[in-house]
Amino acid sequence: MSNTEYILTVILVMTIATFSTRIMPFLFFHGRGNHPIMSYIAKYTPPMIMSILVVYTLKDVNFSNEIGLYTVLAVVATIAIHVWKGNPLVSIFTGTFLYMFLIQM
Amino acid sequence: MTRDAIKSTFPVLFGYIPLGMAFGMLFQNLGYPWYLATLMAFFVYAGTAQFMIIGLLAAGVGLTEIAISTFLINSRHIFYGISMLNHYGDWGLRKVYLAFGLTDETYSLVTTIDPKDAAKKKQQYFLITALNHSYWVISCTIGAVIGSSFSINTQGMEFTLTALFVVLLIEQWKKIKNLLPFMIAAFSVAVALYLFSEQMLLVSIALSVTLLIANNLIKKSR
Incomplete structure (x- = not known):
């Protein structure tokens, strides 16, 4: 196998592996979306996963240096602006610009 | 829209x-x-x-x-x-x-x-x-x-x-107004970070969904 053939095979293998994880629930639970346990899971997983994703994006931040401080400030600012204005884009971009400003200063 | x-x-x-x-x-x-x-x-x-x-x-x-x-x-x-x-x-x-x-x-x-x-x-x-x-x-x-x-x-x-x-996350809170999923997520994240920091994402999601289902079954059996 040449190097290009190898990497094309890798892409194919990864495509199949990733796609199978994403199509699986639709294949396995097809037509069962209204089952009580399914709608219970469907309703409560988004808040759980959103909480987990927040922690996931922050898990490598070192909270004992200034980057940690900037991160905390930017997260607090994002929450405050969102509770105040309720406009997702305004909250997200203000928080991000604050973080980029602090970190590049 | x-x-x-x-x-x-x-x-x-x-x-x-x-x-x-x-x-x-x-x-x-x-x-x-x-x-x-x-x-x-x-x-x-x-x-x-x-x-x-x-x-x-x-x-x-x-x-x-x-x-x-x-x-x-x-x-x-x-x-x-x-x-x-x-x-x-x-x-x-x-x-x-x-x-x-x-x-x-x-x-x-x-x-x-x-x-x-x-x-x-x-x-x-x-x-x-x-x-x-x-x-x-x-x-x-x-x-x-x-x-x-x-x-x-x-x-x-x-x-x-x-x-x-x-x-x-804030938008989800406004929709759900129920602490349970957030508490389950916090607990799962803590366990996953402590035990399997490398695979934290997968472990915490799998654990939280398991706990959610367990909670639903316990509630029903009462």
């Missing part, structure tokens, strides 16, 4: 630019032509797995290991589809594509934005999925094309995704 869907994807665009570009640069550093990065971004379309493969390719790992580790790292998506069972409609190319594009970021948007109008809903879900997909492909390509020869200062831009998840 269409404008709302497009606007909702802007944070994902800003989050994907630094991440996709970083992937493209690392991939190009391995000595592959740029269009292979584009091909991988288009078909694999999984950030975490794509960063993982750079390490695996450099180490010369076999195809079986690549298949298993890609499957494991993405297996959290099995739980994502369940929330969309009633929303992605009948079988067809459209549904297969929506399932194909159900990444962390797309999942976050489609589960928070809940249009009431059924016809509009179909269109919005497709738009969000396709836009996020194209942002990822374009960012990875740019990174691979410009390589490390040129650098723009995107430092800190990746915070967009943190801010996006923080805001959608």
Whole structure:
């Protein structure tokens, strides 16, 4: 196998592996979306996963240096602006610009 | 309505630019032509797995290991589809594509934005999925094309995704108004970080869904 053939095979293998994880629930639970346990899971997983994703994006931040401080400030600012204005884009971009400003200063 | 869907994807665009570009640069550093990065971004379309493969390719790992580790790292998506069972409609190319594009970021948007109008809903879900997909492909390509020869200062831009998840978390709270899922998530995250820090994402999602189901069964048996 040449190097290009190898990497094309890798892409194919990864495509199949990733796609199978994403199509699986639709294949396995097809037509069962209204089952009580399914709608219970469907309703409560988004808040759980959103909480987990927040922690996931922050898990490598070192909270004992200034980057940690900037991160905390930017997260607090994002929450405050969102509770105040309720406009997702305004909250997200203000928080991000604050973080980029602090970190590049 | 269409404008709302497009606007909702802007944070994902800003989050994907630094991440996709970083992937493209690392991939190009391995000595592959740029269009292979584009091909991988288009078909694999999984950030975490794509960063993982750079390490695996450099180490010369076999195809079986690549298949298993890609499957494991993405297996959290099995739980994502369940929330969309009633929303992605009948079988067809459209549904297969929506399932194909159900990444962390797309999942976050489609589960928070809940249009009431059924016809509009179909269109919005497709738009969000396709836009996020194209942002990822374009960012990875740019990174691979410009390589490390040129650098723009995107430092800190990746915070967009943190801010996006923080805001959608608040939106989820407004919708649900129930502490239980947040408490389960906090507990699962603590356990996962403490015991399996490397696989924290998969472990915490699997654990929290298990606890959620257990809670439902206990409530019923009472």
